[in-house]
Amino acid sequence: MKNCVADGNTIDFTATADVASGAPVLLGKVLAVSLGNVVTGEVGVGVTEGVFELPKVTADDITQGGQVYIKADGMITSTASGNTLAGKAWADAPNPSDTVWVKVNA
Template identity: 55%
Template structure:
């Protein structure tokens, strides 16, 4: 096929700050997770699909399948839509007090 660019399982980004492997970042309105450590202003590989264990707002009670959002200021997954970016769906429940949640991103 002449118009296929790539399979879409990774995306290249040169972040303005250093990003540690496994850390999510917003690329526009899309959440992607760093495949490896990426120095500031250097192109690196990010994954925009899949299920990842991500930090969550500790007080949130997230049910399996719930819509979740990325709070870019706090750098956590939350159930609060206001001022946050849709991140995907909770793959597993994570109750109040849990520090992380499994999220299928960008669905």
């Protein structure tokens, strides 16, 4: 097929701040998880499909299958207002846990 430009599993991005390997990166409305450390101004690669353990707001009580959102600081939350959809919780992450498994972009 001549018009296929990418498989959609990864996306290149230019880091606007230093990014650690495994950190979430919000690209508009797409959540990517960085495959490696990326220095500000450099191009990195992020994964846009799959389930990842990501940092969450400790006080949130997130249940399996629930919608989750990403805050501007990269933390996952159950609060939609003012945040961007990140995907679905793959497992329960009760208060006071500090991570949650997220199926990104789901």
